[in-house]
Amino acid sequence: MYSFELERPTRLADAVKLLSDSTESLPLGGGQTLIPTLKQRLASPERLVSLAGIAELKGVKTEGGTLTVGGGTPHATVAAEAGAYPALAALAGNIGDPAVRNRGTIGGSLANNDPSACYPAAALASGATLVTDRREIAADDFFQGMFSTALDEGEIITAVRFPIPEAANYQKFEQPASRFALVGVFVAKYPDGVRVAVTGASEEGVFRWSEAETALSADFRAEAVQGLSVPAEGMIGDLHGSKAYRAHLVGVMTKRAVAAAKG
Amino acid sequence: MTQVSMTVNGKAARGDVEGRTLLSTFLRDQLGLTGTHVGCDTSQCGACVVHVDGKAVKSCTIFALEAEGAEVATIEGQANADGSLNVIQQAFQDHHGLQCGFCTPGMVMSAAALLKENPKPSEAEVRDYLEGNLCRCTGYHNIVKAILAASGQDVGAIAAE
CATH class of the missing domain: 3.10.20.30 (Beta-grasp domain)
Structure with missing residues (x-):
């Protein structure tokens, strides 16, 4: 790793101030992606601002039909405490491994927008709202392609608001070495329609499969997706799976998610 | 600094x-x-x-x-106050849960965290919890056995292969 300063503010306001001054700084969530990235010298900030000590960024709460997760909440906490949204709790409980889940945070995962990460699928399928230190961003506007988001430099995700669906499920086909999603599909059924978000598959990162959404909104059964397919063009093709294979898996995982969907 | x-x-x-x-x-x-x-x-x-x-x-x-x-x-x-191996460590020895031993400190620490959260895990839960701990010698069977034994469960039913 290149050398950097590490700051550990305990208040959000102090973190925001540090991230906006003239020193080139990066926010550090749980570090489960950023620290390996630093080790490979793929990033060289002058300063890291750790968000791990900021209590106001942590926690899970349910109010009315909305589950709100603090941006600094580790996956293990979401797995244990997001019982009001079981599909989200299950997703969080299957990210990485137990030690990674004790450190990695929802805000860090969403801000990184890894094309194979799980949380982007949950946020997009739920039509979640991402709350930052300065504004609110709809999930539909947030994800802007592989590793790219609507966040400005130094902007911190302080919370994510998930409308709780009537039924939902996430199915991940794991890449067997990394356990990231080779293809993951999150299906969420709301009174005004079904949303389907796909991670792991596209070169553009997480995306909504609108054709399946239309079909499932009319008929919420796995059979409704039969015969639908996403084009292989634009899918990720690598040694773990070809473009056509991933495109095929999108349909398979969508059907499995619908069949398993529960409230 | x-x-x-x-x-x-x-x-x-x-x-x-x-x-x-x-x-x-x-x-x-x-x-x-x-x-x-x-x-x-x-x-x-x-x-x-x-x-x-x-x-x-x-x-x-x-x-x-x-x-x-x-x-x-x-x-x-992790050892007991008198220097003897704790329950998990002893179980790793008893059930041959290590060969070269390189991964063993991490295995024991993960096992301790698991048993604190879940004192009587199933075999599947043990395997799932060890997802982030790699062992290149044992093939995991004896590690899983050791952890189940440390939790006080009968390990006779675990495949011996």
């Missing part, structure tokens, strides 16, 4: 570290606690698992300064 202080295996520990100093580096190079192994340094193998405030973490993927004020537990603090 910044001074960091924490409690390691019940004893106060402090030292001067850089921002980039990993907890694993601090434990091994500054405190001399080399039982925490660094296998991959890419957060995949789990040989470096320690507990920070009771939670299993990969000590190669957290900065020492992030453990400021924390209670850290490493393999060196």
Whole structure:
């Protein structure tokens, strides 16, 4: 790793101030992606601002039909405490491994927008709202392609608001070495329609499969997706799976998610 | 350099570290606690698992300064007060849960975290919990057996292959 300063503010306001001054700084969530990235010298900030000590960024709460997760909440906490949204709790409980889940945070995962990460699928399928230190961003506007988001430099995700669906499920086909999603599909059924978000598959990162959404909104059964397919063009093709294979898996995982969907 | 202080295996520990100093580096190079192994340094193998405030973490993927004020537990603090092996360690010996031993500190620390959360795990739960701990010798069967035995369960039913 290149050398950097590490700051550990305990208040959000102090973190925001540090991230906006003239020193080139990066926010550090749980570090489960950023620290390996630093080790490979793929990033060289002058300063890291750790968000791990900021209590106001942590926690899970349910109010009315909305589950709100603090941006600094580790996956293990979401797995244990997001019982009001079981599909989200299950997703969080299957990210990485137990030690990674004790450190990695929802805000860090969403801000990184890894094309194979799980949380982007949950946020997009739920039509979640991402709350930052300065504004609110709809999930539909947030994800802007592989590793790219609507966040400005130094902007911190302080919370994510998930409308709780009537039924939902996430199915991940794991890449067997990394356990990231080779293809993951999150299906969420709301009174005004079904949303389907796909991670792991596209070169553009997480995306909504609108054709399946239309079909499932009319008929919420796995059979409704039969015969639908996403084009292989634009899918990720690598040694773990070809473009056509991933495109095929999108349909398979969508059907499995619908069949398993529960409230 | 910044001074960091924490409690390691019940004893106060402090030292001067850089921002980039990993907890694993601090434990091994500054405190001399080399039982925490660094296998991959890419957060995949789990040989470096320690507990920070009771939670299993990969000590190669957290900065020492992030453990400021924390209670850290490493393999060196796992034996009983009289120096004998604790229940998990003894079970690893009894069930041949190690061969070269390199992954064993991380395996024992992960097992301890699992049994604290879930005192009677099923075989599937043990295997699932060890997802982030790689062993290249044993094929995992004897590790799983050891952990089930440490939880007081009968291990006769586990496949012997």
